Amino acid sequence: xxxxxxxxxxxxxxxxxxxxxxxxxxxxxxxxxxxxxxxxxxxxxxxxxxxxxxxxxxxxxxxxxxxxxxxxxxxxxxxxxxxxxxxxxxxxxxxxxxxxxxxxxxxxxxxxxxxxxxxxxxxxxxxxxxxxxxxxxxxxxxxxxxxxxxxxxxxxxxxxxxxxxxxxxxxxxxxxxxxxxxxxxxxxxxxxxxxxxxxxxxxxxxxxxxxxxxxxxxxxxxxxxxxxxxxxxxxxxxxxxxxxxxxxxxxxxxxxxxxxxxxxxxx
Numbered sequence: 001x002x003x004x005x006x007x008x009x010x011x012x013x014x015x016x017x018x019x020x021x022x023x024x025x026x027x028x029x030x031x032x033x034x035x036x037x038x039x040x041x042x043x044x045x046x047x048x049x050x051x052x053x054x055x056x057x058x059x060x061x062x063x064x065x066x067x068x069x070x071x072x073x074x075x076x077x078x079x080x081x082x083x084x085x086x087x088x089x090x091x092x093x094x095x096x097x098x099x100x101x102x103x104x105x106x107x108x109x110x111x112x113x114x115x116x117x118x119x120x121x122x123x124x125x126x127x128x129x130x131x132x133x134x135x136x137x138x139x140x141x142x143x144x145x146x147x148x149x150x151x152x153x154x155x156x157x158x159x160x161x162x163x164x165x166x167x168x169x170x171x172x173x174x175x176x177x178x179x180x181x182x183x184x185x186x187x188x189x190x191x192x193x194x195x196x197x198x199x200x201x202x203x204x205x206x207x208x209x210x211x212x213x214x215x216x217x218x219x220x221x222x223x224x225x226x227x228x229x230x231x232x233x234x235x236x237x238x239x240x241x242x243x244x245x246x247x248x249x250x251x252x253x254x255x256x257x258x259x260x261x262x263x264x265x266x267x
Contacts, residue, residue: 017089022170022177034073128215
């Protein structure tokens with residue numbers, strides 16, 4: 001499981017997780033080589049960087065001045081996987097962890113105090129890693145939600161079972177959270193104020209679970225030019241796993257996968 005926990009510093013938040021309860025609210029990457037990671041994502045996504053208060057291996061990625069992601073160059077030091085991890089907003093990290101454990105999930109880290117909030121890293125019943133965050137959010141959270149990342153997608157063996165697991169943790173069906181969940185075609189789709197913030201897929205919902213799928217959350221970043229991002233990824237040591245239409249699945253120089261999706265930024 002990925003053990004990455006990199007967040008913006010205290011004082012940046014305008015809202016708390018209570019206001020966006022149940023929605024994705026942050027993404028973070030575990031890497032090995034900080035300089036290589038910065039160079040790759042600067043070239044592919046145009047990010048800039050600042051050091052996080054957690055120490056030298058940690059960075060906050062900025063897109064047009066907005067904090068959009070955390071980077072923790074600790075994979076080699078802590079024997080961790082290189083991977084992206086999404087975080088969901090919760091009212092209480094302890095309650096969220098208890099709910100996950102009661103439903104067959106596992107806890108890797110926490111809950112621990114990371115001012116201005118508390119966080120935990122977990123895995124669902126099929127092993128897909130995710131985090132929960134309780135506390136202050138970020139400057140201009142609305143810009144983060146609608147631009148970078150565009151949304152997150154869970155690739156899993158059984159979308160219906162996964163939707164029940166996450167829905168019971170984050171109260172998606174109760175009306176208490178900020179999101180609504182419904183089936184749309186072959187996916188379970190989570191929307192916040194009409195905008196898609198997460199998707200869960202396993203192929204056709206009526207089909208048997210696919211044993212070949214290794215469950216994981218994939219981060220989709222909004223970009224202006226998908227093809228240009230794909231070319232930049234290849235030039236800077238990464239790769240293109242798939243490219244078609246308005247979307248490309250890319251691999252960074254250390255192997256972490258992510259998706260770029262065509263979208264008018266700031267919309």
